[in-house]
Amino acid sequence: MTGFxxxxxxxxxxxxxxxxxxxxxxxxxxxTGLFNAGVVGFFAIGAYGTAILVGxxxxxLIGGFGLxxxxxxxxxxxLCALAALIVGLATLRxxxxxxxxxxxxxxxxxxxxxxxxxSLTGGAQGLVGLPRPLFGLFDSPAGYNLFYLGxxxxxxxxxxxxxxxxxxxxxxxxxxAVREDETAARSLGRNPARVRLEVFVLGCVLMxxxxxxxxxxxxxxxxxxxxxxxxxxxxxxxIVGGSGNNRGAIVGAVGVWALWAMSGLAxxxxxxVAYQSQGGAIQVILIGLLIxxxxxxxxxxxIGEAESVSKxxx
Amino acid sequence: xxxxxxxxxxSGSIIALGAIGLTLTMGILRFANFAHAELxxxxxxMALGVLSLTGAFMGPLAPFSFGVPLLMATLVAMVAxxxxxxxxxxxxxRPLRGRANHLTLVFGSFGVSLLVRMVIxxxxxxxxxxxxxxxxxxxxxxxxxxxxxxxxxTLGLTAVIVVALHLFxxxxxxxxxxxxxxxxxxxxxxxxxDTRHVVRWTWIIGASLAAIAGVLYxxxxxxxxxxxxxxxxxxxxxxxxxxxxxxxGAVIGGLIVGLAESIxxxxIPAGYKLAVPFMILLLVLYIRPTGIxxxxxxxxxx
Numbered sequence: 001m002t003g004f005x006x007x008x009x010x011x012x013x014x015x016x017x018x019x020x021x022x023x024x025x026x027x028x029x030x031x032t033g034l035f036n037a038g039v040v041g042f043f044a045i046g047a048y049g050t051a052i053l054v055g056x057x058x059x060x061l062i063g064g065f066g067l068x069x070x071x072x073x074x075x076x077x078x079l080c081a082l083a084a085l086i087v088g089l090a091t092l093r094x095x096x097x098x099x100x101x102x103x104x105x106x107x108x109x110x111x112x113x114x115x116x117x118x119s120l121t122g123g124a125q126g127l128v129g130l131p132r133p134l135f136g137l138f139d140s141p142a143g144y145n146l147f148y149l150g151x152x153x154x155x156x157x158x159x160x161x162x163x164x165x166x167x168x169x170x171x172x173x174x175x176x177a178v179r180e181d182e183t184a185a186r187s188l189g190r191n192p193a194r195v196r197l198e199v200f201v202l203g204c205v206l207m208x209x210x211x212x213x214x215x216x217x218x219x220x221x222x223x224x225x226x227x228x229x230x231x232x233x234x235x236x237x238x239i240v241g242g243s244g245n246n247r248g249a250i251v252g253a254v255g256v257w258a259l260w261a262m263s264g265l266a267x268x269x270x271x272x273v274a275y276q277s278q279g280g281a282i283q284v285i286l287i288g289l290l291i292x293x294x295x296x297x298x299x300x301x302x303i304g305e306a307e308s309v310s311k312x313x314x
Numbered sequence: 315x316x317x318x319x320x321x322x323x324x325s326g327s328i329i330a331l332g333a334i335g336l337t338l339t340m341g342i343l344r345f346a347n348f349a350h351a352e353l354x355x356x357x358x359x360m361a362l363g364v365l366s367l368t369g370a371f372m373g374p375l376a377p378f379s380f381g382v383p384l385l386m387a388t389l390v391a392m393v394a395x396x397x398x399x400x401x402x403x404x405x406x407x408r409p410l411r412g413r414a415n416h417l418t419l420v421f422g423s424f425g426v427s428l429l430v431r432m433v434i435x436x437x438x439x440x441x442x443x444x445x446x447x448x449x450x451x452x453x454x455x456x457x458x459x460x461x462x463x464x465x466x467x468t469l470g471l472t473a474v475i476v477v478a479l480h481l482f483x484x485x486x487x488x489x490x491x492x493x494x495x496x497x498x499x500x501x502x503x504x505x506x507x508d509t510r511h512v513v514r515w516t517w518i519i520g521a522s523l524a525a526i527a528g529v530l531y532x533x534x535x536x537x538x539x540x541x542x543x544x545x546x547x548x549x550x551x552x553x554x555x556x557x558x559x560x561x562x563g564a565v566i567g568g569l570i571v572g573l574a575e576s577i578x579x580x581x582i583p584a585g586y587k588l589a590v591p592f593m594i595l596l597l598v599l600y601i602r603p604t605g606i607x608x609x610x611x612x613x614x615x616x
Binding site: 033035037086087089090091094096097098100101102104105106108109112113115116179180228229232235239277278281282284285287288289291292295296299 | 340345346348406409410413414415416417418420421422424425426428429432433435436440543546547550554583585586588589591592595596599600603
């Protein structure tokens with residue numbers, strides 16, 4: 001494989017992994033109107049949970065259960081569900097803002113645990129040398145990456161299919177009902193707080209799944225992969241693609257990630273050496289502008305939510 | 315222990331100043347402004363900018379580490395921060411107000427917080443900076459308790475501001491309008507209160523206090539572009555703990571959060587200090603979501 005093709009495979013694996021996170025956020029924000037300001041926290045819980053469960057036994061570390069990869073990912077997802085329940089139960093019966101604030105808080109706290117709880121998370125070094133699923137079956141890293149791209153693509157496809165099925169079901173209509181008019185939903189005997197909790201946990205579990213897949217691909221975890229900026233990037237992917245639409249979520253993930261990669265390349269290529277350190281800030285400003293400008297001028301994003309009109313209308 | 319309590323009251327009073335502005339915007343403008351803590355950073359750096367541009371160091375006012383220039387710079391920073399807050403409101407929040415989902419405003423402020431932080435990073439760089447390089451000798455107040463004159467100044471200034479703000483909200487017409495709008499927006503409007511006027515002044519007051527908090531933070535700790543990012547959670551915890559919209563509550567909330575942070579270090583590794591406000595927040599939300607004192611907005615769904 002040529003350098004570019006190899007890079008493309010690498011790029012798509014990461015972009016499709018993020019697309020699963022974006023779809024998780026989409027069911028929360030796009031369909032139900034829940035603001036999750038700590039996306040990176042749940043992604044990190046899934047990643048670290050998977051890493052701790054899949055990793056080999058090491059004397060100086062807690063964990064190292066050496067579980068098979070799929071089981072470890074499921075474990076990471078279960079941890080995500082637990083974290084989501086703790087935050088969700090505290091906030092989802094209150095004003096909507098409180099969920100935003102609490103999710104922001106859990107992301108900060110997870111970052112602190114990742115950095116400081118060295119005997120569990122490896123601290124700033126992270127956990128390295130994690131087994132990659134079925135790595136032994138392949139002769140070359142390039143072949144393995146191609147295989148892993150297939151795995152991630154299938155998982156993203158499955159998540160897409162499952163979410164599309166879910167949002168078309170009566171339960172899916174309930175999400176929009178809760179978002180649009182909570183009082184009406186309640187008067188029809190629904191429990192909005194419960195629906196919100198279900199959606200919030202589901203979305204966070206999907207973020208955890210993506211975290212697990214990410215670890216399986218790169219073979220280590222370190223706090224540097226879970227910086228707060230990731231939350232903003234995921235939000236940019238969702239709003240640019242068009243929230244309330246799962247195809248938009250995937251398009252946004254690939255598009256914004258491509259923009260991020262290309263802007264990084266352009267900065268390293270064209271910005272004078274003296275200003276390179278500011279280049280990162282410029283890249284992040286682009287993400288911020290993307291969010292704010294899309295929100296103001298094109299809230300539907302590139303694709304956006306399809307209008308749903310009752311068949312009993314007119 | 316004594317030292318931890320003194321430090322906690324100090325950082326608590328800075329948190330309180332920031333939380334007052336946050337609780338006012340949450341109460342009157344009715345959204346959780348994620349960009350509020352960035353106003354604190356902005357204020358701190360604006361004062362630094364004025365100091366380094368004018369370069370006029372007239373010598374410190376003993377026993378403090380700073381002199382008249384920093385006081386002047388603080389005034390300029392307050393104006394600059396108020397202008398930034400008004401500009402953000404006009405450019406971003408105004409077009410988003412009235413969207414069906416009012417969380418769109420929260421989302422907008424989330425994006426704005428990132429922009430402000432990165433602009434500060436671009437303008438001033440990421441390294442830690444100080445207003446003054448003069449070393450200040452801590453005074454030994456009691457056995458095991460050392461306090462710097464700047465810290466006493468910080469406490470005194472906070473107390474004066476809180477009393478002044480209280481009188482403003484109780485006695486002046488504008489203060490009354492602000493409380494009315496927080497209490498019941500429809501009724502306030504029906505009674506002919508000019509909402510835009512009140513909104514404008516809410517930003518000006520909140521941003522000015524944020525700038526002062528930023529300068530005091532820079533004076534007693536240091537200046538970093540991440541000040542706001544690290545303060546955001548303590549500010550929210552303080553505002554919610556004290557009851558959203560309640561100025562006095564925000565002060566008490568700020569002191570409690572500051573004290574809890576600094577006392578926690580005696581029991582848990584210092585690396586987890588930033589998680590303490592989150593724990594307080596979760597506890598409040600589980601046990602008493604309206605906060606200790608009744609806020610104007612309350613914890614229930616609005």
